Amino acid sequence: MVETLQNLALGFSIALTPGVLFYAFAGCVVGTLVGVLPGIGPLAGISLLLPATFGLDATRAIVMLAGIYYGAMYGGSTTSILMRIPGEAASVMTCIDGYAMARKGRAGAALAIAAVGSYVAGTVSVVALMVLAPPLASFALRFGPPEYFALLVLGLLVLAYMSGGSMLKALAMAALGLLGGMIGIDQMSGYFRFAYGVVELGDGIGVVPVAVGLFGLAEILATAGLATPPSVIKPKLRELLPSRREWSASAWPIGRGTVLGFLIGIIPGSAHIIASFVSYAVERRLSAHPEEFGRGAVAGVAGPESANNSATSGAFVPMLALGVPSGPIPAVMLAAMMVHGVSPGPLLIKQQPELFWGFIASMYVGNVVLLVLNLPLVGVFVNLLRVPYPVLYPSIVVFCILGVYAVNGSVVDVWIMLVMGALGYVLRKLDFETAPIVLGVILAPMIEMALRQSLAMSDGHYGILVTRPIAGALLAVGAVLVLLGLRPLVTRSLDWRAKLALAGTKEERL
């Protein structure tokens, strides 16, 4: 412990030198800008700006790239809250309650809570990263396909808590999303499924066009033609910050989201995407007012945003400790470090302690910089809502098109967004919730791949899914959850969903 503190002191002595601090700051500014823009997430942001760091020495370059990475993750929530455009899969859940808060005039509060939640999550998970990286990393490696399958099945159970309406309708939407996720090349056999000669569908339908269509575009389709369009919200300065009630309602969700996100984030693969979904479900389940979710619950912003940010720190654990990238974004970060002659892994900590600890310390510094930078920006961004809706919505449509196109430079993605927008609009009219579709599209290819990889490993024996300890334990947890869900059928007590339905009918009568 003493040694860790000494190392950290070394790290801070590097991170706080004016030269390094400047690049941390520059990285955070650029990252925030890039993250706010639709279509350029952390992935594109890092690779776009990588050449700009070629001239710098390794420590400065990596500190700057880490700043871009963090900044882009922060910025992602802004468009979700203000315009209901999720820039990436991780912001999908923020869209729902964040946008609902914005419509109630609490956009400033939502943005501030998101920034503070991200700050807490970022800082706490760096501590965890520093102290727990080596032991956690070797644990994370034991997540092979069977463990992954079990984890994803748990993720599917999360669906039960994602929507407040009928369970059957949520399940139908999830099945629709899962089927949508089947489109594309089958990774285990090479067959093209449901692509009808469109090469661009080879990797399946992307999460970003699906989410932007179902959330951003569908919202505009449903509201643009209303006789009374959404009123212009003129935020007052003192209403920018969250109220005391909002703070206390978000404290626990931020804490839980941080822990949950970090644990899910360390698992190699793309499991970190589901961190924000799981956090949303957990908060809804634990909340005393589940009926507020979907209509602007602060916890529905605080939890997922914190989970999202600590999952990104968690993803650094296998990368720094073992040198294996967990997911596409750490892969780009790893590549960027290699271009600067740094190869992460167990040897990095021993051979280049000043770089490793400088990097860790600069993460603390970066989080503070981002908070200082983003809180004043809340006031700037919220003013976007002063634009009259008939002018604002055409601009949002353009941002949807641009953002979706910029991800892959593909017109097919724009078409997918269009179809999803129309689908989301009709489903909304028919009173179906669309979030389960997004989760289905994300999970389907991962679950299928994990299952079939497991069977390839075991030569077709399903026993591999329960005999391996971690996988077996996860599936047992899932079974318990299902049984708990069935309990109301036996005891005839009202569960939260039934109470919700009652509250709904009461509201209608009023």
Add this chain to the structure above:
Amino acid sequence: MLVAFAALAGSVWGQEPYPSRPITIVVPFPPGGIADLTARPLASALERALRQPVVVSNKAGAAGAVGMQSVAIAKADGYTLMVAVVSISTLPEVDALFGRAPAYRRDQFVGIARLNADPPVLVVGTEWRWRTLKELVEEARKRPGEITYASSGLYGASHVPMEMLLHAAGIRMRHLPTTGGGPATTAVLGGHAALWASPPAIALPHLKSGKLRALATWGESRVAALPDVPTLKELGYDLEYYLWAGLFAPKNLPAGVFKTLRAAARQAVGDADFRAAMARVEMPIAYQDADEFKAWWDKDALILAGVIKRIGKVAEK
């Protein structure tokens, strides 16, 4: 007057000197891979050689087919280039295997230069007891189809060399396809698969830290960074396979543009910054000019096509 008019007409009718506007290099993969890591420093070096901005555009999808198709049908004016890797030879063969219309044909491209060529390294997790390839092959003979190897994807750049080796040695193993080099490494490090044919750049840090052991390489000569690891040729298997990256353009480039690009590529490969970047990511430059590259590529593609046919449709076995 007449001269001025001729000059004006020249610029209007496309006689303007090449290059007179920004050039795009398409990378048909997401950021962070071998093609991307080669293309970005190359773009900076080409920018210095051609005195025009050179931007990298990632057009990922369908294992690279999306980006390659877009370049295949792009205008052959020298403003759309591509950095592609060995899979450019195998994807049309996979399409043919499944009776699909190919996304592109190999002859729709012209190679400007080969940039690097690395033989993969056969790596096993250190918890397995095989110290040499011979021990591994003997065990695989005793337990056919029981040892598991990982790959970066079905019919992909690390599946093909494994298939070549298994065929030459007359052994069978279980195949665990994953979704890339990172996941394949993780599978071997975590003990979920025993081995895989890894690019040296990915394997080196783990070889140094003692988590992985190298048994052989697919090159003609040993890998500079791994002087103790024998080649398959030394071990009695007449096999060669390289993970290479090259600079391509759509075919039928105007002769002048082609000449300019060849010269620029030669200059870029000699660029100190480019060399330093390639050295740091452990991907030594293996430059070939267009003619030499074409002959080599044709030969390489022919061998790989045979391997894909031999693998066949996995789902029907």
Add this chain to the structure above:
Amino acid sequence: MLTTDRVAGAVLALLALVVVWESRKLPLGSLSNPGPAYMPVVLATLLLACGVALVIVGGRAGRLAAVDWSEWRHAVAILAVCAFAAGALERLGYRATITLALAFMLGVVEKRGVVFTVLFALALALGSFLLFDTLLRVVLPRGPLGL
């Protein structure tokens, strides 16, 4: 009675049947070695079950005729703009496409003044191009004459 749930359920069930029919070209495989058609068929069966169940229990949901579609003109106009943009983006180039799309939405759909419409559309199209393409080097398509 024709309710929203029943109609949606019927459509979903129909879609599931289409997926099962379309999966016939792919090898199904077996339980221990699932082929490419295995998961789609399993999921389509699940969707079919959900759809049928919705048709059966959906009698209490709102009536289809009661759904208010009053904003459909705007919705169709915006979808048409998106379709135009998707089709034109790589033919006319980003700047021309977005200017036209914005001008249509502002000028025709929302009936804003001509001067405002043209200026706003041009400013947003050119500004976003400058930011993305020129400054950040995210390649956006150019049309004829390099526009």
